[in-house]
Amino acid sequence: MSPTERREAIEGYIAISPWILGFFIWTLGPILASLYFSLTDFEVVKPPVFIGLGNFRRMFFGDRLFWQSLKVTATYVFVSVPLGITLAFAVALLMNQKVKFLGFFRTAYYMPNLVPAVGSAILWIWIFNPEFGLLNNFLANFGIKGPMWLAHSKWALPALIIMSLWGVGGGMLIYLAGLQGIPTDLYEAAEVDGAGVAARFWHVTVPQMTPVLFFNLVMGIIGSFQVFTAGYIMTGGGPRYATYFYVLHLYYNAFHYFRMGHASALAWVLGIIILFFTLLVFRSSAAWVYYEGELRGRR
Amino acid sequence: MGQGAVAVGKVAVRRGTVPFLARRSVRNVLFKLVIYPVLIAGSIVMLMPLAWLVSSSLKPSGLIFVVPPQWIPKPIAWENYRKVWELIPFALYTRNTLIITIGSIIGGVSSATLVAFGFARLRFPGRDVLFLVLLSTIMIPEQVTLIPTYVLFRLIGWLDTFYPLIVPTFFGGGAFSIFLVRQFFMRLPLELDDAARIDGCGSFGIFFRILLPQARPVLGVLAIFSFMGNWNGFFLPLIYLNSPEKYTLSIGINLFRGTQFAAWNLLMAASLMMALPCIVLYFVAQRYFIQGIVFTGIKG
Numbered sequence: 227m228s229p230t231e232r233r234e235a236i237e238g239y240i241a242i243s244p245w246i247l248g249f250f251i252w253t254l255g256p257i258l259a260s261l262y263f264s265l266t267d268f269e270v271v272k273p274p275v276f277i278g279l280g281n282f283r284r285m286f287f288g289d290r291l292f293w294q295s296l297k298v299t300a301t302y303v304f305v306s307v308p309l310g311i312t313l314a315f316a317v318a319l320l321m322n323q324k325v326k327f328l329g330f331f332r333t334a335y336y337m338p339n340l341v342p343a344v345g346s347a348i349l350w351i352w353i354f355n356p357e358f359g360l361l362n363n364f365l366a367n368f369g370i371k372g373p374m375w376l377a378h379s380k381w382a383l384p385a386l387i388i389m390s391l392w393g394v395g396g397g398m399l400i401y402l403a404g405l406q407g408i409p410t411d412l413y414e415a416a417e418v419d420g421a422g423v424a425a426r427f428w429h430v431t432v433p434q435m436t437p438v439l440f441f442n443l444v445m446g447i448i449g450s451f452q453v454f455t456a457g458y459i460m461t462g463g464g465p466r467y468a469t470y471f472y473v474l475h476l477y478y479n480a481f482h483y484f485r486m487g488h489a490s491a492l493a494w495v496l497g498i499i500i501l502f503f504t505l506l507v508f509r510s511s512a513a514w515v516y517y518e519g520e521l522r523g524r525r
Numbered sequence: 526m527g528q529g530a531v532a533v534g535k536v537a538v539r540r541g542t543v544p545f546l547a548r549r550s551v552r553n554v555l556f557k558l559v560i561y562p563v564l565i566a567g568s569i570v571m572l573m574p575l576a577w578l579v580s581s582s583l584k585p586s587g588l589i590f591v592v593p594p595q596w597i598p599k600p601i602a603w604e605n606y607r608k609v610w611e612l613i614p615f616a617l618y619t620r621n622t623l624i625i626t627i628g629s630i631i632g633g634v635s636s637a638t639l640v641a642f643g644f645a646r647l648r649f650p651g652r653d654v655l656f657l658v659l660l661s662t663i664m665i666p667e668q669v670t671l672i673p674t675y676v677l678f679r680l681i682g683w684l685d686t687f688y689p690l691i692v693p694t695f696f697g698g699g700a701f702s703i704f705l706v707r708q709f710f711m712r713l714p715l716e717l718d719d720a721a722r723i724d725g726c727g728s729f730g731i732f733f734r735i736l737l738p739q740a741r742p743v744l745g746v747l748a749i750f751s752f753m754g755n756w757n758g759f760f761l762p763l764i765y766l767n768s769p770e771k772y773t774l775s776i777g778i779n780l781f782r783g784t785q786f787a788a789w790n791l792l793m794a795a796s797l798m799m800a801l802p803c804i805v806l807y808f809v810a811q812r813y814f815i816q817g818i819v820f821t822g823i824k825g
Contacts, residue, residue: 233728234728235649236649237728237729238728241647242643244636244697245640245697249658253662256670257670257673259672259673259676260672263673263676270676317567321564325560325564331568334572335571337572338575340804340807341796342799342800343775344774344799345799346796348778348782348793351782352792357592358589358592363592399818400818445822448664452668473668481764490673492668493671496668497669
């Protein structure tokens, strides 16, 4: 290494030093500490006591709420994420058809994302109000008697999923930009080859969009497994634990009962679940995600 | 509809082989007849809750529980907004939220740009591996680090202060921010740096004098994201702030809901007031806003 190279390297380390420090203080350190805490009985005020796998044993075999929260969260993730992506993609496709007033539509669909989480949670409690809320009053116009929504254990989770769909505007913006970025010569070439609308959609649009869809699927899964605010504010996890999300369970354990050891174990299991599904999606991506220039060269 | 489409349509008509419904022009018209109604209906669905928010916030108490609902209340109760300020320390909550938000913007933007500069423009051993490590941290849910971090803050006596919400942002401002700025810096020609070096500029001189002035759009995007994230943040303030005089708007308004469970007009007014800065920001800086969202969603 020449002196100038060495100097540049040192300056490089200095430049990234905030992140390096942060990585140790706020990421790696806490991850390891949380692994240790997960093996202990730890109630904050007293030092942790090592109990081996006790927390995990209790979680898997003695904690019905753990399984319930897992079921609720998985249902939420596997319904709201695909539904949200499909809807956002569909809207983006429509908007990409050279529509007029694009700016208006884009803003209209995006607007809900501008309402803070707490504000929209409170707004939707009011919308879901069985008697005086917007939704059931709207349904009444068609002679439908709307359900009790948040007050009914069968309808509370669907209600939260409906509410999550109100935020499709964010994804829509992303897909719209992706669609606009597809080179037009691909379509022209397909047309020359005699591809119709459907063929062009399946063989040009979809493959070109798979990297974006893939990325948003991964981020959607990661984010939705961590859903908290809606459940905490709107239902408190009820009724009858119907919306008792995993992170609610974790939060109550950690900050209401101060079972920090148990909560750390819960956090680790959540991390592993998220990692598992992320890797699963990554693994499957070879089969369905198309990356430019990858096709040739291999095989 | 392009030139080619017309030509193809004409040829087809002349030959008379393409059935009416399969003709391009006909299909385009039909398509548009479907697209606009669907898009408009969707817009109404999206905007309706917002209209309901505004309408409810302007209702006098007597009109909240009226079926069917009056969309334009008579009389309009503008005083609801004033009442919120009287019933809860809205100004104090706003101040607290602003302190946290501005502190985090400063911390996040300054440290993310510096770190991104290092990753994008300087060569040092291990850079690419470290960057991969950085990217993989995006996958780690914050709950995994939450409890030890909480314990650490408790240990140093920072519970019930704003520090846990601000100080960590000074350590890179999150993997996403660093990634965003790095991609921006990568696109600037390296000749800029070389020319500056020949003129005797050091690395940090390049950073401050050459690159930063060009990075204003991406700094804008970062600042907007950081604003939205912190202004709306709920989980961390909920955990770290205990005394009422430290509450942020999120926490304060949620608390207000607990005490005023039937005063939907006031709750809607409070929620709308909290949303207002975000809505204004969107319309003022729409371009940055959209660029940022698109970027974070696409370039993964």
